[in-house]
Amino acid sequence: MGVRRGRNVIGFDGSMCDLSHKVRYVPSIYHHKMEYNFRTIIEPFRIHSVEPLHMTTRDQRIGAIEECGFNVFNLHAQDVLIDLLTDSGTGAMSRDQWAAIQHGDESYAGSPSWFRFEAGVKELFAFEHIIPTHQGRAAEKILFSVIGGPGKVVPNNTHFDTTRANVEASGAEALDLLIAEGRDPSNLHPFKGNMDLDALDGLLATRASDVPAVFLTITNNSGGGQPVSLANIRGVSEICRRYGVPFFLDACRFAENAWFIHEREPGQGERDIADIVREVASLADGMTMSAKKDPFGNIGGWLAMNDDALAEKCRNLLILTEGFPTYGGLAGRDLEAIAQGLKEAVQPDYLRYRIQSTAYLGEALHAAGVPVVMPIGGHAVYLDAKALLPHVAPLEYPGQSLAVALYEVGGIRACEIGSVMFGRQPDGSEKPAAMELVRLAIPRRTYTQSHIDYVIEVVSAVAARASSLPGYRMVYEPTTLRHFTARYEPIV
Numbered sequence: 001m002g003v004r005r006g007r008n009v010i011g012f013d014g015s016m017c018d019l020s021h022k023v024r025y026v027p028s029i030y031h032h033k034m035e036y037n038f039r040t041i042i043e044p045f046r047i048h049s050v051e052p053l054h055m056t057t058r059d060q061r062i063g064a065i066e067e068c069g070f071n072v073f074n075l076h077a078q079d080v081l082i083d084l085l086t087d088s089g090t091g092a093m094s095r096d097q098w099a100a101i102q103h104g105d106e107s108y109a110g111s112p113s114w115f116r117f118e119a120g121v122k123e124l125f126a127f128e129h130i131i132p133t134h135q136g137r138a139a140e141k142i143l144f145s146v147i148g149g150p151g152k153v154v155p156n157n158t159h160f161d162t163t164r165a166n167v168e169a170s171g172a173e174a175l176d177l178l179i180a181e182g183r184d185p186s187n188l189h190p191f192k193g194n195m196d197l198d199a200l201d202g203l204l205a206t207r208a209s210d211v212p213a214v215f216l217t218i219t220n221n222s223g224g225g226q227p228v229s230l231a232n233i234r235g236v237s238e239i240c241r242r243y244g245v246p247f248f249l250d251a252c253r254f255a256e257n258a259w260f261i262h263e264r265e266p267g268q269g270e271r272d273i274a275d276i277v278r279e280v281a282s283l284a285d286g287m288t289m290s291a292k293k294d295p296f297g298n299i300g301g302w303l304a305m306n307d308d309a310l311a312e313k314c315r316n317l318l319i320l321t322e323g324f325p326t327y328g329g330l331a332g333r334d335l336e337a338i339a340q341g342l343k344e345a346v347q348p349d350y351l352r353y354r355i356q357s358t359a360y361l362g363e364a365l366h367a368a369g370v371p372v373v374m375p376i377g378g379h380a381v382y383l384d385a386k387a388l389l390p391h392v393a394p395l396e397y398p399g400q401s402l403a404v405a406l407y408e409v410g411g412i413r414a415c416e417i418g419s420v421m422f423g424r425q426p427d428g429s430e431k432p433a434a435m436e437l438v439r440l441a442i443p444r445r446t447y448t449q450s451h452i453d454y455v456i457e458v459v460s461a462v463a464a465r466a467s468s469l470p471g472y473r474m475v476y477e478p479t480t481l482r483h484f485t486a487r488y489e490p491i492v
């Protein structure tokens, strides 16, 4: 017998036979309704268009990284085999997103694409004012230009690098108030992105008038991609309302965060993902957003808020640097791609695959004895370079050393998140970051399980010879966001 299709049966030889006049045959497998739980993670899509990968030899990679001053950001992407530098703007767009792009209307003002974008955002984040920007940091720059300034302090669970840079560029202080569990790479707390509510309450009790907004980054990118619980978000919201301080979300990975709430938080397992997202948004007064993350955009972002006066100031700045308020630095087609991407971002089949496949990489490395931040986060696996390279001092950049080795050995590009990224202080001094991590960020819907199996092999091989990896010193350092353009040399 073959596969049943209505009343026909397709035989395994491909022939069809009509069963209309025959006795209905029901194979025994259909007698019970048990769902089989197969372990293989199935990508909930198939490939429609392919991009070639470019193979290199180890000698070529050594030459390339030396020429780059040992900074993986300086590499030509052509010379990278598996690019895990970031999940930002690197995801694969869907057939429906490419189709939406054809609907892009490039009218300067009031394009239908803008109205579809605005409606798509408000469907999940019902803020009064939606202000489109070309990416997340543009939203941050505009907001902190208005609300920041010397003497102000902005708390966050953990500021992302561009957020910290924009807060500090305004003259304000960026303060991280993560729970203690979140700074311990091996602690298995289910919501390691949570804000320390007592610390927040304490800060606002003494300095509420210096705090222009409280931020919460979901998921906590710089702290291991760890989620924030709904209970914690409610707690932050309650404290902010009590002190009359606006509460903003840095919501780049809102859908992955909602999936973790759905999976891990008591009482949330039956809820729709979009419904969880809407509740999270309702607890806040505004948000900054990079559409290059969960919404599957290759570019884009937005700033949103309920406060009319604040929105007016932000729109005026937007016109100065980004564009008219109905496109904000984006083409109409980009607005369309994001509007469609937002619908796909909250689909449970996608999110299940997304989170499980990231965990697949992290758990395989953990099982192979490679120190990784546990539990595995949403968009990335974070290698603990401090634990893997104990012979390299924090200010000789163990994460940088590990990132170079991953490229040299296997053509994998990863991103240091440690003392290179966060070591330079606003007063000019240098001090070690809380953790020395190397982030393997997984672009959305882009790599298959065999790519990831290869990554597991390469990381394991590098880990096996970790004790021979050198520290690095910087030979060129720019004044801000130094990790992007610094140059190094190995300490031999």
Ligand SMILES: *Cc1c(COP(=O)(O)O)cnc(C)c1O
Pocket (backbone or CB within 6 Å): 088, 135, 136, 137, 138, 160, 162, 163, 217, 221, 250, 252, 289, 290, 291, 292, 293, 300, 301
């Ligand atoms: C990416 C990111 C940003 C900045 O967004 P860009 O689009 O890269 O400018 C801000 N916050 C977090 C948490 C991010 O991951």
